[in-house]
Amino acid sequence: MSEERILLAHGSGGKLSHDLVEQLFLKHFDNPVLLQLEDSAVVDIPPAGASTLGPVALQPRIAFSTDSYVISPLVFPGGDIGKLAVCGTVNDIAMSGARPLWLSAGFIIEEGLLLDDLEQIVASMAATAAGAGVQIVTGDTKVVDRGSADKLFINTAGVGTVPPGVAISGDRAQPGDTILLSGTIGDHGMTIMTQREGLQFASPLESDCAPLNGLVADLLDALPPGSLRSLRDPTRGGLATALNELATRARAGIEIDETSLPVREAVRAACELLGLDPLFVANEGKLVAIVAPEAADLALATLRAHRYGQESTIIGRVVETHPGRVVLQTSLGARRIVDMLVGEQLPRIC
């Protein structure tokens, strides 16, 4: 009998989380859709009466995703657990190129939570959903004994439709493609970190929590068909982990330039103070886009024209060498491998 237990690091979004998914969940939930390991599942809807789940022409494809939110504190500069729960699932769906339409919301509430606090969060969810153009169409509420949950946990699931002709996934990136990032990194994770008990230093940090479906729709509208290859939102595990996932899925190498990575001064200062690397710190309103090289300038201009992409930059490219690995050129000109997040940088940040 194994004595191995679940550790907090299993939920970090880094290597242990990946091991848990691959060695336990995939072992039991093995199917071709899940095996894609994308932010959302893209499935074909079988026509009524069909006996098999096969690809069917002229039926819209559906993107489907779910995520749970256990963040502490519930309210933080730049957002709250409700806004995060809407944005997170909207973004997971948008990363497949789909247009998010409907969300579900499940609330696990600890006995004793103030009704006013709950209402504030629910109102924030409604406002965020309206802003993102999605509807919360089904839900569930459970209340557990004091101590069995920490104030409030929210699960959201979402459904969206993939426009005809759109095919975006990690394995479509090719050597030569350009990698763009839609803005500064580390804002969300460092905001939460500095808000947590014991780290009450004043700082102008604010979470970047935002719905990115508009940004993705603009990219799809602007770029020639097929030139937008892959999208990821670098949440838990940060940009480093997202790039590693992309390199693995694409079976190609990724090269990035340290000096090109936008990091807000306050985030950098907080990271220096705590010994953290912004490459591994969570974001909740950023995306990584891999595009065909000839579409890079247009993609950059499109991202920058959107309110959630004003600080977009080109951060690197996909290469043929070192498949599956991410190589960073340091500010001093040396080159080194950037691995996924190992262990845990921040507890419960999403």
Add this chain to the structure above:
Amino acid sequence: MKYVDEFRDPALARKLLSRIEGRSRRPIRLMEFCGGHTHAIMRYGLRSLLPPTVDLRSGPGCPVCVTANADLDRAIALSQVPDLILTTFGDMIRVPGSRESLQDAKAGGADVRLVYSTLDALQIARKNPARPVVFLGVGFETTAPTIAAAILQAQAEGLENFSVLSLHKLTPPATRAILDSGEIALDGIIGPGHVTTIIGADAWEFLPSEYGIPVAVAGFEPLDILRAVADLVDMIEDKEPAVSNSYARSVSQQGNPTAMEVMGRAFEGSPADWRGMGIVPASGLAIRSELEQFDADCLYDVDPGPTKEHRGCRCGDVLRGTVTPPECPLFAKACTPVRPIGPCMVSAEGACAAYYQFGQDVPS
């Protein structure tokens, strides 16, 4: 944080590198005492930028790493005391002891809490007056004063449920122990910047005067380290060993007398058990006997069980600089940051973690 950029300026780095290249003739081996230095060296890829004549070796400057298994087992046994809250800095929680880590103990029900400052530990003690709160005191001269201050604060407040398991260690005696062993020939030492901020650059005078080797006290930015290497190369080539202070924005000759005074009020010198070096005389800090009500070692009689070392793990050798991390047979195979076997793979200051995270060969 513009302040930091000045110490990461690529043009200045190139200048220092060409100064080093121009001066360095004979092959030399330098030891960076601090794990923080090892991390900066690897993170910025400095090893690959330095000329082949300069070999950098990581030293014992990772407090988590040098904590012996016997001490770690004691901390884990403490965490099993009913109602006890064990507070610790983050890295300690993942280090495997003889049988398990504090993280495993936590998952098994022990109340182990991460704190960022001893002030947080005091706060936990104030909020839980009915429960004993122990702070796991691991660190060098850098952290010892803050922990001393926490003990004195607890005394002033009459905070009776707070105590410290003091596993603090002192850096000059460890440096002596490495040099005295004669196991590794060193031509110079990159001195620990944060430690020396407390103890003062004068504390390293024994290196040139007794051992004839130069020391350059360095900060933790790439230019700080390159400047220290350049100073060391100059002193070695000129055969004029001395203490150079390339971290003058933080380090003075005398150090921080207030911090030293606070440390002296709470602690007294004691032998300490170092991973890889065993018991080194006068290299630790024990809580003074008049403060024994804050000394977890006196308060709790726990049985840590027999000490076991993991076969094959060469952390002890890595900490003495006799091997580099990739020379350990477990490195990046059985021992990775996900499933670390030795502490050097766990800690943010551990040499193995630095080599693993930043030092993997870049395929061309």
